[in-house]
Amino acid sequence: MLDLTKKIALITGGGSGIGKAVAFLFAKQGAVVYILDMDEAGGNKTAKDIQINGGHAVFFKCDVTRQSEVSNVVNQIYSHFGSIDILVNNAGIAHIGKAHMTCEENFDKVMAVNVKGVYNCLYAVLPLMKIKGGVICNLASVASSVGLADRFAYTTSKAAVVGMTLSVAKDYLQDKIRCNCVSPGRVHTPFVDGYLAKTYPGKEQEMFEKLSKTQPIGRMGQPEEIANLILYLCSDEAAFITGSDYPIDGGFIKLNS
Template sequence: MFSLANKTAVVTGGGSGIGLAVAELFARQGAVVHILERDAATGQAAVDRITEAGGTAHAHVADVADQAQVRAAFAQIGQLNILVNNAGIAHVGNVENTTEADFERVYRVNVAGIYNCLHAAVPLLRAGGGGAIINMASIAAHVGITDRFAYSMSKGAVHAMTLSVARDYLSVGIRCNSISPARVHTPFVDGFVAKNYPGREAEMFEKLSRSQPIGRMGTPAEVATLALYLCSDEAGFVTGCDYPLDGGFITLNN
């Protein structure tokens, strides 16, 4: 079950965190994985990890916020079956202290970046007879989270784009779903805690972990496993859905 043999997958932001976990798992399941990363060294390091484990992967340097770079990368990749729109950035702030520059930066990566990849990938998926798309949303698309104004805006847009693509391309065999994680323990989280709470890292990590009712953060591997199901043939009846992966945050955090 859940084989991706003879499939080609593109994972944006596949060099670290959730994206790396997705890329590694998809390669283990037989997919040829193409990683899009802004930093060449990060992308190549991920490819080296995958090939050393027996998988097949390629790295492409592209900033998802730059449509020309995205189009060039997808033109090089050619035929594909799976797109995982994982690349994204965070921002802390409310509507008053979020600057125009901050808002635009989040929009360009988290919203326009996914649009750019969809715009390039959908014609390739259509030409190949269909395929599967995963957009990485967030619980911030569904509930109010303190000081996440721009980030919440962007993830709400991701959710809406997912529904639109699922509806528009139903007839040509393209399925589109999204995953909405709560906090997931990635290097970003460790860096965020170290930068903002020096000397209180362990205390704040525990506090952030307890904000999920289940009592811990998720793992990149758990997100990757759900992505694998949604991109597999076993999920052929699933489209236009969002999957909270949140340790009970949305429904039990009251």
């Protein structure tokens, strides 16, 4: 069950958080993991830790906003193995602010990473997957379903990810390429800790508990829990699933009303 032995998997943003958890889990299940990230220290550490535990992982420093960089890395990987079986578009950034508080520079930055970054990876990988099929999982967010206060650019970008997921699923159905996305609620990642330290110095624990309680289940998700769902969607056991968005949110969308 959920065996990825000899599958070639590309994971963007695999140096920390959800991407790191996905990289570890995929390697544990037998995949050859390629980590694409701008965080050289985090990406290298993830790859080395996987190797120490007997897995296969390689890190590439790659800016997903630059199509030429993405294409170069993808082509290197493909020329070595002759296939790319799985793509997890995890790399993303957040931004806080309503529409009138979001300057053009910040809006463009969020779109460049969260939308164009996904597009760039799809553009590079899909022609290679068309040869013998593959699986893609994109990281969306609960924001794409319900909208989040003070998250205009982020919500917009994640809605676009859901749209891209549906489009790819429909366009490449006959090529044996499946494409789904997951929509996490609030997940405890290094980003959350950094945000709390910067925004609420001295009150980190108090605010952490407050944010945790915004999830009906009473806590934040763990990166490993999101990784478990992504593993299933990318496995052969999920061969009948494509064009779907899966909330994994502690009840946020359906129960937080």
